[in-house]
Amino acid sequence: MDLDSSRDRFEEIKTEFETSSETARTEEDVRFRLINRLVTEVLGWDFNEVQTEEPNESGFSDYLLQSDGRTRAVIEVKRTSHRMTQSKAKSLSFLKVGGSGLDAARAGLNQAASYCFQEGVDFAVVTNGTTWILFRASRTDGKRPSEGQAAVFNNLNVVLENFQVFYELLGREHLTNRVYRAILDEQEGFKLLPKEELHFPYGASAASAGSKSDHGRDLDDVFDSFFSTISGENDNTLLMKCFVESKESQHAEKVLARITNEVLEQLEPMESSAGGQLASEIHRAAAAQRGEKILLIGNKGSGKSTFIDRFFEMTLDESMRRRCLVLKLDLAGYEAGTSALADWLDRNLQAQIDKQLYNDKPPSFDELQGVFHSIYQRWSVGPHKHLYETDLTAFKVKFGEHLEDIIDKRPHEYCVSQLKNAIASRHRLPCIVFDNTDQFPSEVQQAVFQYANALYEQTKVCFLIVPITDQTVWQLSKSGPLQSYQAKSFFLPVPSTKDVLRKRIQFIASEVDETDTQSGRYSLPNGIQVALDDLRAFAGTLEEVFLNNEFVARRIGYLANFDIRRSLELSKRLMTSPHIGIDDLIRTFLSGGNLDVKSDALSTALICGQNKMFRLDQSDFVLDLFEIDSSLISSPLLRLRILILLLDKQRSVHDPLESFLTCSEIEQYFEVIGVSAQITRSNIQTLLNSRLVEPYNPTEGQVVAGQSVSISTSGEMHAELALHDSAYVSQMALVTPIRDHVVATEIKSVNEGKLPNYRRSNEIRAKFLDYCAKQDAVFCKIPERNDNYANQRSLVDELQVRTTKTDVAASVKWFNPREGYGFVTLDQQNRDAFLSLTVVEQFGLGRVYEKQNLICTVAESARGWQVTELTSVDDIVLVEQTKEPVKELVLAKVTFYNSIKGYGFLEPEDGGRDILLPRRTLAQLGLNNIEEGRTVLVETEMQIKGPVAVGIEADST
Template identity: 40%
Template sequence: MNIDQAKEKFDQIYVELMDENVPLDTEQDARFQVIDRILVEVLGWDRSGIRTEPHTDSGYVDYLLTAGNRNRLVVEAKRTSRLLIDTHQPRMAWYKVNGPALQSATDGLEQAKRYCTDTAVLFSALTTGLQWIGFWAVRTDGVPPKEGKAAVFPSLEAIQKNFAVFYDLFSQEGVLTNLYQVHVHQSEGLQINHSEVLESVIEISERRLLSKSGLLRDLENIYRSFFSSMSGEDDPDMLAKCFVESKESRAADESLEKITRNLLNQIDIVNSDRGTELEDQIRVSVESQRGDFILIIGNKGAGKSTFIDRFFRLVLDKQLRENCLTLRVDLANSDGNQVTIANWLTDKLKIELEKNLFKDGYPTYDELQGVFFQEYRRWSNGEYKYLYEKDKITFKQKFGEWMADIALNQPQKYVRRLIENAAHARRLMPCIVFDNTDHFPQTFQESVFQYAQSIYRECFSFIICPITDRTIWQLSKSGPLQSYEHRGFYLPVPSTKEVIAKRVNFIKEKAKGNAELNGNYFTDKGIRLSIPNITAFAFSVEDIFINEDYISRIVGWLSNFDIRRSLQIVQRVITSPIIDIGELVKAYAIEQRFRPQRINIKKALLFGDYNHFNQQDSSFILNL
């Protein structure tokens, strides 16, 4: 599609909207009747590249437009009755973002800016379908976004009269060539000479994938098995050996620790080599039969989920473990809908409780009768006493129908009864973990927190919620943390060097000793390399990332000390043909010392699998 064809299509849509009285009362009407059509039919965006309502740290983006597997444009939609422009000037114009003409659009523009930051998009559109505002939300020219100019089209008629600018700003063709920057700079007084030819130093055609040796491709399996895995759900041994044990004196970032300590009157540092603080708390809860509500606090990627899994599987005293009914609800599997999250949590808890309490994953009639024994006694001695004495079978059928109705139509009551049955009849302490809540916005986390508190207040239970230090700071200022009782444990983030060292030592331990037995261990992981090659690989990784402090520090900086992201960067370096770790392995095999030059390690970090830097292949480095 070219601009002339786009203009013809826009004129057709304009006539339809003006002549046919199309309903545009709600935001959904505007999106369906106008915005969707303009984006696809006029502006040339591929429907397959349009994502609606994708989740980000700041909420749900109305439209995230992509091309070439990269995010390109954020579109924030509002209902047509929403006032965006405070001036009645009918023409298309450029107004200062924080100026008087756009005061009513401030909230929408700020919302779009947050989405742009989350999705690495620079330009955004705020629209009701009839009014369009183009906003350079993430600027790289030293001008604060609020101080810049925004393109304002107050009506479809204004778009029609200035269609070339509209097309340059919002079309796929215009966005891919950054034409919005040309228009914004011109509106702000910076003139660009269109005759000046700007050329890339390295043409796209010169960038190519480098070939990998067969040994290097085989070694990638080792990385995926032992370096990428965080949970170790199918390998408790790895979980135990690779968790970084931190002491109180060294693991926490001092500033974050100080903020957290100032916010909470009582917060302990987790000594993660044993987790004795959490164990002591569980012991007190079991003995006192009063339960407790625990927050595990730490940065994103600090290993909160891994710490909890490891604690209940391997660290907690066996006798205490036998007295616990551990239930884990993984919020990462939810759809993130705050309205329905309570029902979703109830359904997941119901499944977990039945799976852990009953042999076949569901209760028998007699087991259900035990859960509702209080009501059974009441029926047999009260309302249905004569039916019970006259016809027990009919009585039991009637009571069974009542229990089925409770399980189906009052699942929250059913879940609480199962929790009470576990605590009082089976003498187990329900330990409920609401994991990965920190993947979602603050309001969503508040809903989960309040749901967990409702269980804690009604039932004897030990509740654990991992939460980020950023969220606990927000909730402590205004939110349910001010009202509800809880205890907090701060989990420090280990250094990147320690994380890698643990995994390297684990590989080396597995590779030595009984060669046949350990060879089977690696084979079970899909690794077909010989033990000498595996050992050499471990020493090579050690040379690059552990013995070279500077390299591991760079990885930590680029990932903001997020363990998952650190391991992704390490993978980028290890598996890059620029270093070709296969050559290091061969050098160890013939007992020669060979270390890659630091410049090649940096190139591997920058270029990855390519011969030159390729922005589309890099999630951690931005070419300015």
Template identity: 35%
Template sequence: MSNLADNAFDRLKSLETEIRASLVIGVNESDTRLKAIDRILFEVLGWSHEAVFTEPTTESGYIDYLLTIGERRNALVVEAKRVGVLAPATKAERITEVSLSGPVVKPLLPGIRQAFGYAVEKGAPVAAVTDGEAWLFFKAARTDGRPPLEGKGILFPTLASVFADFAIFAELLSPIAIVDRRHLAHLDGAEGMKVGDAEQHYFVFPPGEAKMKRRDPLANDAALLFSQFFSRLSGDQDKEMLRDCFVETGESRKADLELQKIIQKVLNNIAPISTDSGGALQVELERAMTSQRSETVLLIGNKGSGKSTFVDRFFDQILPLSIRERCVVARVDLGNYHGDPSRIVSWAILQLRDILEAGVCSNDPPTYEDLQGIFFREYQRWKTGSRRPLYERDRELFKEQFGVHMESRRENHPDEYVRLLLEWASSGHKRLPCLIFDNTDQFSVEVQDAVYQLAHSLESAGAVFNIVPITDRTIWRLAKAGALQSYSAKSFYLPVPEAKEIISRRVTFLKAKLRAEPNAAKSYFSRKGFQIEVNNLQMLAEAVEKVFVENDYVSGLIGRLGNFDIRRMLKIAERIFLSPEIKIDEIIKSKFGGPSVTTDKFRTHRALIKGEYDRFTEVENDFITNVFETNPQRPGSPLLAFYILWVLRQRLNSNRSKDVDAAHWLTADLADYFERCGVPNEVLLEAVRRLYERRLIEALDPNVEVIGMADKVSIKESGVAHIELVTTSTVYVEQMGTTTGINDLSVRDELRVRVRGGAFLELRDIFLRYLLKVDSIRMNIPSTPAYAQVTEARRQVKAISSTERPAGKRTPRAGPPKKQPRHPGRFRLV
């Protein structure tokens, strides 16, 4: 059993005595429901009361239990009877598969008919009949043309059988299992409907045996270049580089789907912010400064969007000096905390204490006079109140005792001391404390919620301007935790720039450093660990510019594959540039790269797909997914993932300007859609989960860990990029053809022959014909308008093959030529 089933079984065992005591002959139906069935549903299996409806009315009567999932989708009807009424005609003590029209369930037949009627009226696909002791589960909706009573059900004849086979019982009745339709899988199995048998897979090149290829001589320095200036987005070693390479985006940039989701589902007071001027943020800061009223600002952006750098630039470079001098900036970087998460708030207080002291006090560390100003009210109370005699008799001793008191308060009550510092900055120095709580996203929602509450609690100490940079995922978490509803805050969304703009800014920064006075430039790069000549770095920078900045097809693909996450985009660029397929040493020798690098998509795609290895493998490639891969234990169509991406893209395109919900598709509905093509629910759900894990699709709620049938999904930019790769990249199809499991040994051997001969267009065509053949066997696409897009997707795959092109039209070989650029020939896979 899974952990969830184990925990549920433990709860059932703890209630066993009480439940058995309630199941005695003569007890009425209401008592059976209250003392046995209710406890099994709610306490054991974990159904929420919001998802269960008792006594909902129908034309036929009142349903005992209507179980729902997701957005009130009726899932299962439970018809309850008093104990002893059902009494199936069997002496079996274990779970059994029974015919609904057979003698074993004859005593249950009235209840079965009653449950059938309710389920049909409510559209519930499954029903159950129980008296608390016996449980019978069966399909209430059929699409195979058979009368309902000719079907089969799963019977637990006694409560003992429920204990004996509890794992199956939980998968028939628990909410999580019903969401994933595991209950239907069991009922299908009872009727002999099984998912296809396991198959053997054969590989041209097993992806698990991939080996790294030797780097070019200058690749190590190129790797250092990318590490220092392209891939790094955080760290204190070179703030100048981070700030100068920040890409400004105007707030007029069209809001993307993620912003629409936040607006419609979480916050309605959020707006994009102009990162070149930070105008809206400056307005909010000046308002807090003038009104002397506290305010909290949420700066929302995806992971790696440059939130921290934006805040640093805002206070150091963008904000006018006249306003900056009236601010006390205290940035608490929670990324530096590596202790017990339960103590993160007390740690943050200590950080604030030290940072505010340095910013507020005239001296660092603070002098006695500084501390006396912070504790001025207490000093006055001591002086004129209870310690007045001491003050008048011995002022030095008074001063000494008050000093001990101040240090004790500072050390033992840092939270109170921080509040005094904030008050002194605001009222004593007429400066606005600007508190920044950065990098909370790596912590749990409980920690994020606590830090958010801390920020708001400090508002009561005086006029405070809080800035909390967080990701879109954190916003959803805080919304569920309730923090967003408890406190008011102004929210801004940080737009993400294009990959081309990001890389271009870094190249510009590098060139500026290289153009500096020779000794200064050499010193700067030596401190970064570079041992090669500065003019070689100049050539590397120019090569980067040639490959990524001057070719939109490269930077555009990088952006989509990285889902416009800056960190991922730069890692993809690094992957391409360091791949042996690009041949960095040749780039350096030619100074400007040359046409073989700047215009050859084949070489770029091989670098992207293979990286530093001799073949494609998902183990080391987090950006490229084999959409043709199938599970040999539960095989489906090798084109199913491609079809899912295709229809999700069409749904997004059709609803991009409408409600966000409309752009997402409920997984249960997606399963129903493909079920009519012959795709079992389990196979569809497995494919959707794989696409989600590989970041090709997203859930409406970004914090979903494992996609279930009740989750809504939409295609991500990476999914769109993979459609493009399938339909336009010969290299992608070739690489997948050599590393995808093939269930036909003769096809695998044909592919191997083509690899040895370097006939990669023939290899591609053989692989595509194999995919289409298996697809036609495992999927039957209805010829109706509703399935026109799936038919079109299949047609697009057919069109890739050279056999689908007009006769006599020659198609060039894939990949760069070896000797004659204008007449591509045969080449070997390297």
């Protein structure tokens, strides 16, 4: 509820209460008639978040306002006859909590404070219904609560006149974010300092679009056409033909086809009398009939919608396809809440039925008479028998009016009748798809499931498909319709960016129709004209840049969070960047030369796009992790530190659901090292807005105390860029606001100097990170011996590398994947070097083993040498240079498996990182479950978030 709606509702309740206030004599009267309604109807608290008469050591607290399992405030209620203040002020006032102005309320204030102490909360309210006193009952800033200020609303008129302040103090959204602290702090004399002046080595104007050759500018239109085409936004055929198949999708297709065939076999053929359809009786199937409910589970971008379209249009046998009545309800166009959902679904289902059965035209009277023939018959022998026998025309007119009433006012009845008729009379199977449900809150998703289940129960023979994300399944499996309704589930994994691009590029190349060989113009699907001398060179260059370069495909996939549309958009940003020199690459390809795309150039192109330097306002994919707010000055490493915390959390748990931390937990974690909750929350919000962290509830876009967040793949890649990519750090150094004018000037001077590119980049990076480290030391004091802060302590050292050496031979001294690090011995120097799990995972492995031989890049930091990149491990070539992922055979024990959720975990005997065991791996052996405690031999493969079991030795199970 917004502020204006809440104020209007308050005014209504105020008027109703004042009309009957003389009869509200007891505390219970005030609570029932006024306070209960204000808390729930005006301030936005759910009934299950309001606890009353909670016992504690100090007695019984009247109200506890709670959210996400935590108490947010205590409300102590007195009877209306109890005078709360000596003041007769007719406006909002702020009085000293321990001052004489609140002596009349002293007993209530003390009682509320004692309840706060027992509940571990600092905000309290004392009210008699008309007078409201709000204050901080406990403090951690060294000031006594009695010295603080209390907000005093002397009567309900004062509340109405100052409703915004009242709402910001007690409204659910604001109270969970502790806005009351800012309001009361301001009244106690705390004023925010003016914004600090920050200095930029280069402003936005300097980061203008980079220069391109004439050929490069000409290619922009080509890429616009090409990437528009391969996105498939207006070409469903391309999307279906370029769908990246997997073992899971193939299995799902086979099972869905079998289920569809089984359900179709239940439908009895239509029988009609000699009088034709209008005179025919609709024979209902007497035999027991059933349908199926299908959950199609996959991340955003896994192709769930495309899979469904492809299944019904290309995979399903044509004879069965003709007997399916496919009705697709796309909730992407729905904008309301649960109250209007059923009617919206009915209306859209009604439109789909008319479109599919009647070619998008209104059904005729005769056709409707056939659908509602049972009602027609009942009328003719029942209540309207005499009209039927004496005036058939008048009877039909009356029946038509009844049909109109059903169509216009009872769409659900119309839909169910049409579906039943399609089954029994047309011998067709309704296949209803509820698409794009996962963008809504859980209550809307639950309402969709309930609606789908109602259709299923009413028609009995119905094929329902609901594509949802795996995160939504996790949420609903805890509470909601998945506990009430059974459904078959199929999982679609997200295809790799490289595979998606390969299929689409090959499809475009195969569809080329040369229309004018003299001018070198080609016609692509949808009539796109490509003005290029040789389209094969164009496709060949793309293949070299994207498909044969795991470095690029991996970064694009991660930064786009594996959203296919965003991956294509980022690919276009890369290919049209002046930093990549695509026109030179095409010429080299045509001349038969070897293409050599430097990784630094690719990184710079991804980061900067069309511009000479990085511009945050023109990038939806890359965030400046080192940016600070001039009004909330803190460490330039804070955003990176938050990502490191979430990354540590993700690596430490088995269940993906447990990888989330609440915003309150993150705030408390950083309060220990000296960062205020307000600054931490602001930076979490920035990370959330930029998709570097993802909320547990995908519909929540604002950071609140109880909201849970986890690191996204884009966040993982940003942490990797900050720690290991010199191009990213040097670009951020040029545009990040800096507190030290001298450092900003020095960075600009180095950039405009005459050093070689490599040395210039390293010099800029070194100066910038040295500044960041010094600023971080001012704002963050990391606990020395607390294990929870181990990676926070080593962060600055990992950033501040000095001397770098490549192709260094080393052997593993020891490595602990659970701790996330180990050490190697450098053969030539016989020195130890730190090796982090991040570097190992970047190579493509989940761990390394003692005495394994490595070839690596090492760098010197303040605390010694550390490995920054692996080139080979025991002659295993860098995964980025191979076509297949590196696989390992390990013995592991089953520690957990849930056949309903479809996954479990294995603990390797060598102490390595836990291995995910998905349902599909067991299905290869025809198993649907495996007992915990069993030791098995598994083949593992390093995937996005750790090792995954891709095979199990049959004998070992």
